[in-house]
Amino acid sequence: MNLTARPAFSRILPFAIYIVFLAIASGLVVFQELGHLRDWDSRWLYPIKVGAVLVALIWLWRHYSELVLPVSAKATDWVIAAITGIVVFVLWINLDQGWATLGGDTSGFNPGSEDGQINWLLVAFRLVGAALIVPVMEELFWRSFVLRWIDNSNFLQVSPAKASIKAFIITAVLFGMEHNLWLAGILAGCAYGWLYMRSNNLWIPIFSHAITNALLGVWVIRTGNWQFW
Numbered sequence: 001m002n003l004t005a006r007p008a009f010s011r012i013l014p015f016a017i018y019i020v021f022l023a024i025a026s027g028l029v030v031f032q033e034l035g036h037l038r039d040w041d042s043r044w045l046y047p048i049k050v051g052a053v054l055v056a057l058i059w060l061w062r063h064y065s066e067l068v069l070p071v072s073a074k075a076t077d078w079v080i081a082a083i084t085g086i087v088v089f090v091l092w093i094n095l096d097q098g099w100a101t102l103g104g105d106t107s108g109f110n111p112g113s114e115d116g117q118i119n120w121l122l123v124a125f126r127l128v129g130a131a132l133i134v135p136v137m138e139e140l141f142w143r144s145f146v147l148r149w150i151d152n153s154n155f156l157q158v159s160p161a162k163a164s165i166k167a168f169i170i171t172a173v174l175f176g177m178e179h180n181l182w183l184a185g186i187l188a189g190c191a192y193g194w195l196y197m198r199s200n201n202l203w204i205p206i207f208s209h210a211i212t213n214a215l216l217g218v219w220v221i222r223t224g225n226w227q228f229w
Helices: 007-033 042-063 075-094 120-149 165-177 182-199 203-223
Strands: none
Touching: 007 042, 007 120, 042 120, 075 182, 075 203, 120 165, 120 182, 120 203, 165 182, 182 203
């Protein structure tokens, strides 16, 4: 049985790798708090994580029929996606109230050392991962797979434009719950889902998602609000 040829598997695996690394990171924090692994800088797990996701995406790329190049999309779709990405970014940095977050306060991904020096290699890995790799991985899982699978297990037969309201809402909520800023995440899920259904092209929400993450990364670097990372 060739699992890689299964449409669901090829869209789930990169996301699953990402989640497994998040669990590993949480476990390492516990070990460090117990006094173990004192010399291990857990921030370097992020480059390993996005690298593993990238390898999976490259390995499975031939199975992503919705990402076949060249991209066929209207100019207005790209413009609307860009504007939507900017709006989501603005919402994201303004919806950080306590009631709109999960797990309480978080220090986020802080690439600085105790003496205040920024590790720019870590910054580069984080920015590239968030802006170029994560949007592809998440949109393949949440929009291409989950949004359509809720309506039909044979999800490749479902046109994004015909996805149900139920699938749209469930996917947006689950996407939001994946993030610390759950309310901002739900609104982002609604925005990216709407773009996918409107354009019938997965590259459009990927582009919008990438703009959001890139703007967020640049803003975090400029302001030092690492908790948003």
